[in-house]
Amino acid sequence: MDQTITDPAEQSTRTGHSSLWRILAWVALFALLVVVAMVLLRKQQGPVAVGQKPPSFTLTTFDGQQIGPKDMAGKVVLVNFWASWCKPCEQEAPDLQSAWEYYQPRGDVLFLGIAWTDTESASLNYIKKFGITYSNGPDLGTTISQAYRTTGVPETYVIDKNGNLASIKLSPYSSLSEIQSAIDPLLGP
Amino acid sequence: MPEQMGMIKNSLFAIVLTLLFGGLVVGFVSAQQPTPSDDQVNAIAKQLYCPVCEATPLDVCPTQACAQWRELIRQKLAEGWGDQQIKDYFVQQYGARVLGTPPPKGINWLVYVAPLLFVVAGVYILFRGFRSWRLRAQQTAISSPPSPPPDGEAGLQDDYIKQVEDQVRKS
Numbered sequence: 344m345d346q347t348i349t350d351p352a353e354q355s356t357r358t359g360h361s362s363l364w365r366i367l368a369w370v371a372l373f374a375l376l377v378v379v380a381m382v383l384l385r386k387q388q389g390p391v392a393v394g395q396k397p398p399s400f401t402l403t404t405f406d407g408q409q410i411g412p413k414d415m416a417g418k419v420v421l422v423n424f425w426a427s428w429c430k431p432c433e434q435e436a437p438d439l440q441s442a443w444e445y446y447q448p449r450g451d452v453l454f455l456g457i458a459w460t461d462t463e464s465a466s467l468n469y470i471k472k473f474g475i476t477y478s479n480g481p482d483l484g485t486t487i488s489q490a491y492r493t494t495g496v497p498e499t500y501v502i503d504k505n506g507n508l509a510s511i512k513l514s515p516y517s518s519l520s521e522i523q524s525a526i527d528p529l530l531g532p
Numbered sequence: 533m534p535e536q537m538g539m540i541k542n543s544l545f546a547i548v549l550t551l552l553f554g555g556l557v558v559g560f561v562s563a564q565q566p567t568p569s570d571d572q573v574n575a576i577a578k579q580l581y582c583p584v585c586e587a588t589p590l591d592v593c594p595t596q597a598c599a600q601w602r603e604l605i606r607q608k609l610a611e612g613w614g615d616q617q618i619k620d621y622f623v624q625q626y627g628a629r630v631l632g633t634p635p636p637k638g639i640n641w642l643v644y645v646a647p648l649l650f651v652v653a654g655v656y657i658l659f660r661g662f663r664s665w666r667l668r669a670q671q672t673a674i675s676s677p678p679s680p681p682p683d684g685e686a687g688l689q690d691d692y693i694k695q696v697e698d699q700v701r702k703s
Binding site: 361368371375378382426427428460461462464465481483484485486489 | 583584595596597600601603604623624625626627629639642646649653660
């Protein structure tokens with residue numbers, strides 16, 4: 344037969360321990376729910392918003408060059424996410440290259456191509472096929488696309504000279520003039 | 533006669549040259565790694581998931597991108613890479629989402645620890661519930677006065693008859 348609790352002090356201690364465990368259990372459950380909620384909220388967020396500072400990143404290009412925030416500072420930066428297996432990307436590739444050739448002599452515009460979930464050989468073939476000369480590199484570990492919360496390819500983000508996001512294009516550019524209309528207002532007189 | 537000797541020399545030279553060239557070709561071919569079979573590629577591909585599609589293993593994914601990734605696995609196998617090396621390469625290139633199970637680090641630990649914690653907590657709650665239930669039953673047994681021993685079948689019948697008589701009298 345079990346010993347019944349007759350000592351009030353002992354009973355009080357046991358009740359105290361029980362309450363402590365209960366509080367700890369609730370706190371743990373609450374913490375778990377908060378973590379789950381945060382993960383879900385993050386997943387439900389759309390792309391980074393226009394007017395905000397976009398996530399900073401450093402791109403290691405296919406030829407081993409490192410392009411980071413210092414190289415982007417004070418320039419209009421066009422960040423294009425693409426993949427060699429993406430047919431709409433092929434549609435805009437010649438226009439992007441033409442735009443780059445148009446802006447490159449100015450020196451205050453930077454084009455960055457980020458190959459998303461692509462194999463290196465296929466990416467290099469794509470670059471060669473379209474004669475792309477602006478800097479391109481792989482999105483290693485998909486860290487850049489995750490930071491930008493991209494939803495697919497092609498996606499293009501244009502950043503102004505102050506480092507704020509000026510425009511987002513979640514589909515392929517249809518013409519050179521469309522790219523120019525996204526960049527020209529950011530260049531000033 | 534000297535012409536015949538010259539022809540023999542030329543023939544011998546041609547034979548030696550052919551043998552040498554043939555040997556070189558055989559040596560080159562045998563030195564090459566055999567092309568990994570589809571089964572070998574798929575054995576690794578089924579452990580990896582398409583980073584673009586939703587929950588589709590790489591071995592059954594029909595897209596062009598997946599075909600490229602399977603070809604990449606074949607290429608790495610041909611270069612002599614091991615399974616783990618190839619998986620690590622895919623994680624480095626495309627992120628941990630390509631793995632069937634999340635690597636046990638950072639917040640991913642929750643996936644492994646939370647179910648265990650829930651089981652332990654459940655067992656503990658059940659244990660406490662049963663214990664308090666048993667203690668309450670014991671305390672009730674101690675505190676409640678002993679019930680009078682029943683008078684037996686006759687006593688019950690007497691009560692019943694008395695109730696019936698009362699009813700009859702009332703009616």
